Amino acid sequence: MRHAPSVAAIVLAALIASACSGSNTSSSTGPQGGGVAAGKPHYGGELRIGSGAANMKTLLSLYANTQGDADMLGFMYDGLTNQDVNFKVIPWLAQSWTISPDGKTYVFHLRHDAKWSDGVPITSADFIFEHAVETNPASNAPYASDWSIVQSLSAPDKWTLVYHLYAPNAPFLSTIGSLPHAPLPVHVYGNVPPGQLQHLDLTKHLVTSGGYLLKEWKADDHLTMVSNHNWWHGRPYIDQIYFKEYLDDTATQVALQNGDIDMALQLGTPEWLALKNDPKFLLIHNYADVWDWWVPNLTTPILGDVHVRQAMMYGYDRVTEATKLFHGEDIPVFSPIPLAQKWALDPATLKAYPYDPQKAGQILDADGWKLGPDGWRYKNGKRLEVQTNLIAGNEVGSKDFELLQANMKSIGMKLDAHQIEFNVYFEQEAAGNFELDGGGFGGGGDPDVFQFLSSKSLPPNGLNYARYVSPKMDQLIDEAREATDPAVRAKYYYQIQELCIQDVPDLFDVAPYYRNVINKRIEGVDPSQTGSFFTQTVFTEPAWWVAQ
Amino acid sequence: MGLVPLLIGISLVSFGMMFIAPGGPTSVFLASAHPMSPVEVAQIRHNLGLDKPWYVQYFLWLGNMLHGNFGYSFTDGRPVLTKILEKVPVTALIIGLSFVCTILIAIPTAIYSAVHKDSLFDYIATAIAFIGYGAPTFWLGIELIQLFSVKWHLLPDSGLTSIDATGLDLGDRIRHLILPVATLTFVSLASWIRFQRSSMLEVLGEDYIRTAAAKGLSRNTVIFKHAFRNALLPLITLLGLYLPALLTGAYFVEIVFTIPGMGYLGLTAIFERDYPTVMGTTVISAILVVIGNLLADIGYAAADPRIRYD
Numbered sequence: 001m002r003h004a005p006s007v008a009a010i011v012l013a014a015l016i017a018s019a020c021s022g023s024n025t026s027s028s029t030g031p032q033g034g035g036v037a038a039g040k041p042h043y044g045g046e047l048r049i050g051s052g053a054a055n056m057k058t059l060l061s062l063y064a065n066t067q068g069d070a071d072m073l074g075f076m077y078d079g080l081t082n083q084d085v086n087f088k089v090i091p092w093l094a095q096s097w098t099i100s101p102d103g104k105t106y107v108f109h110l111r112h113d114a115k116w117s118d119g120v121p122i123t124s125a126d127f128i129f130e131h132a133v134e135t136n137p138a139s140n141a142p143y144a145s146d147w148s149i150v151q152s153l154s155a156p157d158k159w160t161l162v163y164h165l166y167a168p169n170a171p172f173l174s175t176i177g178s179l180p181h182a183p184l185p186v187h188v189y190g191n192v193p194p195g196q197l198q199h200l201d202l203t204k205h206l207v208t209s210g211g212y213l214l215k216e217w218k219a220d221d222h223l224t225m226v227s228n229h230n231w232w233h234g235r236p237y238i239d240q241i242y243f244k245e246y247l248d249d250t251a252t253q254v255a256l257q258n259g260d261i262d263m264a265l266q267l268g269t270p271e272w273l274a275l276k277n278d279p280k281f282l283l284i285h286n287y288a289d290v291w292d293w294w295v296p297n298l299t300t301p302i303l304g305d306v307h308v309r310q311a312m313m314y315g316y317d318r319v320t321e322a323t324k325l326f327h328g329e330d331i332p333v334f335s336p337i338p339l340a341q342k343w344a345l346d347p348a349t350l351k352a353y354p355y356d357p358q359k360a361g362q363i364l365d366a367d368g369w370k371l372g373p374d375g376w377r378y379k380n381g382k383r384l385e386v387q388t389n390l391i392a393g394n395e396v397g398s399k400d401f402e403l404l405q406a407n408m409k410s411i412g413m414k415l416d417a418h419q420i421e422f423n424v425y426f427e428q429e430a431a432g433n434f435e436l437d438g439g440g441f442g443g444g445g446d447p448d449v450f451q452f453l454s455s456k457s458l459p460p461n462g463l464n465y466a467r468y469v470s471p472k473m474d475q476l477i478d479e480a481r482e483a484t485d486p487a488v489r490a491k492y493y494y495q496i497q498e499l500c501i502q503d504v505p506d507l508f509d510v511a512p513y514y515r516n517v518i519n520k521r522i523e524g525v526d527p528s529q530t531g532s533f534f535t536q537t538v539f540t541e542p543a544w545w546v547a548q
Numbered sequence: 549m550g551l552v553p554l555l556i557g558i559s560l561v562s563f564g565m566m567f568i569a570p571g572g573p574t575s576v577f578l579a580s581a582h583p584m585s586p587v588e589v590a591q592i593r594h595n596l597g598l599d600k601p602w603y604v605q606y607f608l609w610l611g612n613m614l615h616g617n618f619g620y621s622f623t624d625g626r627p628v629l630t631k632i633l634e635k636v637p638v639t640a641l642i643i644g645l646s647f648v649c650t651i652l653i654a655i656p657t658a659i660y661s662a663v664h665k666d667s668l669f670d671y672i673a674t675a676i677a678f679i680g681y682g683a684p685t686f687w688l689g690i691e692l693i694q695l696f697s698v699k700w701h702l703l704p705d706s707g708l709t710s711i712d713a714t715g716l717d718l719g720d721r722i723r724h725l726i727l728p729v730a731t732l733t734f735v736s737l738a739s740w741i742r743f744q745r746s747s748m749l750e751v752l753g754e755d756y757i758r759t760a761a762a763k764g765l766s767r768n769t770v771i772f773k774h775a776f777r778n779a780l781l782p783l784i785t786l787l788g789l790y791l792p793a794l795l796t797g798a799y800f801v802e803i804v805f806t807i808p809g810m811g812y813l814g815l816t817a818i819f820e821r822d823y824p825t826v827m828g829t830t831v832i833s834a835i836l837v838v839i840g841n842l843l844a845d846i847g848y849a850a851a852d853p854r855i856r857y858d
Contacts, residue, residue, distance in 0.1 A: 048711055055816075057624035065584065140592050140625070145585040195595075198625030219624070219631065220808040220816070221707070242711055247806050254698055254705050261711070423571030423821055430586065460586040 039523045043227075045546025046240040047522060050252040050261040052268075055245045056223060059202040059214065061182040062134060065142045070179055071265050071534045072223055072243050075541075076208040080108060080127070080161075081177030083445055085531040085539055087341060089173045093122060093183070093209070094161075103168025103484050106176075108161040114232045116185050117208050124155035129186035139194035143180040168482040170489055171446040178445070183209065211236050211542060220245060237524070237545035256281075262519040265534045269326060269396070272515045281517035282525055287339035288514040289532035290442030292330075294388075294404070294507035299467045300435050302386055307367040308413075309504035313353035315360035315411040321403050322510050325396075330510035335497050336441075336449045339511050340532035343486060344447040344493040352501045360411045369412070377412035385414040388436040389428065392419040397438050400509075429465050436507075437465070447493055450477050453505060468505035521547045551838055555831055559610065562830045563823075567602045572821050596622055609827060618831075619824035621817075628828040631813060636832065638708065638809035642798045645725060646732035654737050655783075658744030662752060663771060673741060681738030685797050689731040689804035696727060703727050706806035728805045732797050736790070743786055747779040754778075784848045791840035795833060 056068040061077040064070055082092040091097075094108040114122040131153050134141040149172060151164045165172060175181070185207045189197060206214040211233060212225035223243040227236045244261060246252045253271040255261045257278070267275065276283060296303035303309060318332035334352035337345045361371075369377040369384050377384040388404075390397050398417070405415040415436070420428070428434050441452060451457050454477050457464040473496065480492035500508070514532050518525055524544040530537040584592075593599055597608065612619055618628035661670040697705035704710065704724050709717065751757065752775050760770045799811025806812070810829055817825035 063625070137591050138595065140595050142584045142588055142592070144591075145588050199620055199627065201626075201630070218808065219626070219634065220812060222711075244707070244711060245806075246706065247803060247812070251706050251806055254693070258697070258701065258705070260704075421571060422819065427571050460590070462585060 039545070039547055041237050041524060041543070041545045042548070043235070043237055043545075044239050045237075046242055047238045047263075047541070047544070047546070048242045048244065048261040050255050050264045051243065051245045052249045052252045052264055052266065055220065056217075056243070058198075059206055059217060060184075060197065060200075061179050062130070062139070062141050062184060063198055064179050067265060067534075068243075068245065072225075074179055074210070074535045075212040075225055075241060075538075076206075076210045076214060077179060077182040078114065078122075078209040079177035079179065079182045081173055083174055083177070083536075085529055085536050087174075087343075087445060089177065092177060097173075099484060103482065104165045106163040106165070106172065108163075110159045110161065111232060112159060114209065115230060116188075117206075117213050117228060117230075118185075118188075119230075120185065120187055121158075122183060122185075122209055123158040124161050125158065125186050126183035127161055128153060128155050129190060130181065130184040133184065133189070133194050133197065134181070136194040140198055141180070143178075146175050146178075146181065168484060170481055170484050171448045174445040185209075212241055215240070234542060236542040238522075238541070256517065256519075259519070262522050263516055265516075267515045267517065269329065272329070273327065275517050276515075278517070280520055282520055282522075282527065284514070284516040284518065284527055284530045284537055286514045286527075286530060286532055287342075288442070288512050289338045289340045289445075290440055291333055291335075291338055291511040292400075292438075292440040292509040294509060295429070295434075295437040295439055295466050296507060297432060297435050297437075297465075297467060298469075298505070299432065300386075302384065303435060305367065306504060307363050308369070308384070309507065310353075311360040311363040311367070311411065312408065312413065312507060313360075313504060314356045314363065315413070316353075316404060316407050316507070316509075317355040318510055319355060321400065325399055325403060326510065326512070329515075330512050332509075333511045334501060334508045336453060336500055336506075336508070337447045337493055337497060338442060338532070340514075341447040344490050346494045346497045349497050349501065357407075357411050364411065364413075371412050375409075375412060376414050383414060384412060385416070386435045387416045387418055388438065389425055389434045390417050390419050390438055391425050392421050401438065430459050432459065432465075432467065448477075448481055449496060450481060453477060453496075453500075466506050468503070470499065470503060470505075473499055473503070473505075523547045551835075554838065555834055556610070558834045559613070559827060559831055560606065562827060563602070563606045563609070566821070566823055566826060572598065605823075609824070613827075613831065618828040621825050622822045623817075623820050623825075628824045631825060632810065632828050632832050635808060635810045635813045638807060639795075639798050639802065639811065642725070642728055642732065642801060642807070642809065643794055645729045646736060646798070647794065649729060649733040650736045650740055653733070654740035655744055657737075658741045659748055659771065659776060661741070661745045662748030665749065677738040677741045679738075680734045680736075681742075683735055685731060685735050685800040686804050688735060689728070689801055692727050692731060693804070708807055728801045728807060731804070732794070732801050735797060736794065739786070739790070740783070744779065744783055747782045748775060751775045751779045781848065784844055787847070788841040788844035791844075792837050795836065 051068050055066060056072055057066050058064060058069055059073070061073050064073050078093050080092060080094045081089050084090050093110055093114050095111040097106055097108045099106055110122070110124060112121070116122060131147065133139050134144050135147050137144075149165050149167070149169050151166050153164075154162045156162065163172075163176070188207045192200065203214070203217050208214065211228050211231045213228050215224040215226045217223045222245060225241045225243075227239050229235045244255070246255065249264075249268045249271050252261070252264045253267075253274055256264060256271075256275055259280075264271070275281060296309060298304045313334070322328065322330040322332055331339065331350070333339065333350060335345060335349035337349075339345060364377055364384070368379045370379070372378045372383075388401060390401055398419075401415075401417055405417070408415050425437070429437050429439075451463045452466075453464060453468060453473055454462070455464070455469040455471075455474050456462065458467060458469070459465065476492050476496045476499065480489050480496065483489045483492060500506075514537075516530075516534070516537060522544055523546070526540065529540050531539060597605060600608075609619060616629070618632070620626065621628055621631060657673050661667075661673045664670055693705045696703040703726055705727075708721065708724050710720050710724070757770060757775055760774050765774075798809065799814060801807070802809040802811035803815055810833065813825065814829040814833075816822075817829065
């Protein structure tokens with residue numbers, strides 16, 4: 001029902017929410033002042049959600065690429081598979097599947113009782129159609145490259161789908177179930193030229209497959225959905241969902257306080273601090289599927305030196321950052337595996353690079369960077385100095401940088417900041433016109449690190465903005481992707497993390513919690529069954545109801 | 549007839565500025581919730597025509613625009629004209645209400661201030677006017693939200709309707725409009741009050757006013773029939789200059805109060821480098837300003853029989 005996108009790298013969410021902080025109480029220790037409600041489930045009522053700075057741009061799952069799209073269209077569209085709150089891939093529109101011993105052939109058996117909102121059964125033809133449209137360059141589909149691993153797709157009958165992959169690919173099961181790859185009704189769009197799909201006005205007769213149906217969409221304002229009484233999963237208790245778009249998190253906070261909305265998509269640090277002691281809310285507080293980092297450009301002379309990067313990590317007081325700047329909410333991490341992906345995370349990484357400015361100095365001394373009379377380090381007449389790009393207007397990012405700058409100053413390294421506009425920031429990062437960038441990344445469903453650590457993902461082919469190249473890492477990444485046994489994959493991911501500690505391809509920083517609140521008038525919420533991002537949080541939403 | 553060259557000039561400058569500005573529409577895709585691969589970005593870039601030279605893109609856009617086709621938004625694929633037409637009534641409502649409130653408050657205040665020059669009322673009105681003159685629109689809006697929404701819970705802080713509102717709930721709509729309209733009105737009052745006051749004072753000092761009073765006409769007749777009408781003429785001129793400022797102010801108000809009007813649309817389009825939408829809102833805004841100036845010219849001719857246009 002709710003899509004946990006396979007590679008939902010919530011970069012923007014990580015940047016904006018990177019200063020998340022709050023209490024250290026994990027929801028897994030039990031709800032605070034609420035939890036599984038005592039009332040009796042009943043049909044009716046409305047759940048009101050505020051967007052924060054995320055907004056919706058489309059009603060078609062194929063084009064979902066903003067956080068608002070991913071979170072709201074997940075109510076309306078179903079995928080082949082889904083993921084539970086522990087990231088385990090579970091049957092959804094596919095009731096079962098088999099994987100060939102070589103890991104290259106997947107056969108999915110569709111459930112026979114799933115229907116489109118107009119009553120037409122969902123069959124393999126809809127999946128074949130979606131694949132054809134998405135891989136057509138004229139359609140402007142944003143995630144067509146996800147299909148590059150699929151050699152062929154066929155449908156022996158209307159309830160069976162066969163995917164042949166070029167090579168085994170463990171993330172495939174979650175990728176294929178993600179929102180942008182949800183099936184499309186061929187009987188509705190089959191005659192529409194792919195280039196025109198994006199321009200259709202779908203506000204009047206949208207045909208969907210999920211637990212909720214579109215009632216009204218006023219772009220840049222709100223979306224209203226009503227429950228699908230014929231949904232194969234069972235009619236949700238809550239009759240209506242109202243999604244209100246706000247321009248920023250502060251407006252969302254005010255709306256929560258005033259009771260205009262029941263929950264947000266997520267909360268930033270200031271909003272969390274303002275709301276967490278409000279007795280009308282149930283708190284959601286889980287490890288997130290994202291982390292923050294500083295991205296060094298490894299092709300530049302200074303940051304291309306692994307000893308400098310190691311020294312920077314020892315000189316960076318991330319504990320103070322987490323406790324003082326992020327109010328004890330964030331956790332220092334040194335891993336490309338999010339905390340939420342417990343099965344693949346090596347706990348030893350949490351102790352990597354403890355704050356030790358003395359050691360940092362020793363490393364730099366040994367590397368030839370000697371302290372000058374002005375307090376900065378020099379080597380062959382060149383000062384140890386790096387310029388950092390920051391997104392203009394990101395107050396938390398600026399404060400974070402100030403802490404890093406002060407730490408680096410104490411070990412003799414000069415950091416300068418260059419604040420640039422959001423769009424320019426990402427363009428320069430992709431073009432390699434930077435020395436050090438701030439940012440974040442996230443998995444969203446699978447800990448696959450191919451996108452940002454493989455040499456095959458060097459720009460312009462991928463998101464390896466650090467320009468990190470390591471044949472050993474490439475091999476480990478490929479092996480982890482091809483192993484379908486989670487225990488085997490975990491071993492590879494442990495080795496990947498060990499290599500990251502050694503090579504410092506990026507300056508891993510802290511990981512925030514996923515924080516949210518839900519008004520207690522929404523009952524049936526079990527915080528232990530909420531997840532690392534919004535779509536996981538509302539995964540069990542059909543079991544929620546509105547108190548009378 | 550001067551409208552077409554004017555619009556072409558405005559559109560050319562806007563288009564050029566967008567291209568000069570660093571960053572482009574495809575950088576938004578790289579920073580989305582689920583970053584696209586650069587390969588896909590390149591394909592989309594090609595499909596959107598962004599790999600063509602800027603002047604080719606401009607003339608293609610201009611040709612379509614002159615046929616009423618403003619193209620499709622880069623970010624959501626919807627027709628730009630549809631998006632704008634959804635928002636124009638909202639912006640027009642805010643502007644219209646603010647304008648009416650400004651006139652209803654500013655003119656009587658200015659007349660009274662002028663007639664009772666240097667009185668306590670005159671000083672207070674002047675002081676309030678200058679506060680409004682100096683207060684940035686966005687700051688005033690935020691302060692009003694803090695006071696009336698957050699602290700006192702008297703009025704809504706955002707939007708045009710409550711979440712639970714159904715149909716045209718006039719009371720709910722009015723409650724939502726109070727703060728945004730008050731914000732825009734307050735910052736507009738200063739120039740109107742000061743201008744009308746000065747104009748009244750100038751006219752009240754004219755010989756024909758003294759003559760009218762000497763002839764025994766009532767005070768109200770002298771003020772409203774003779775002085776006010778003549779003092780109104782410069783105000784109509786001000787109207788033409790005021791409209792662009794009112795439109796800009798409305799855009800700020802929409803952003804502060806999260807009202808989905810043209811300002812909200814234009815701002816998000818700028819951040820997203822959604823060129824067709826930016827161009828569309830610029831052109832439509834320019835047309836609205838030109839129409840406003842035309843109405844001002846017609847009003848001027850109506851107010852002064854000596855004015856006639858060829």
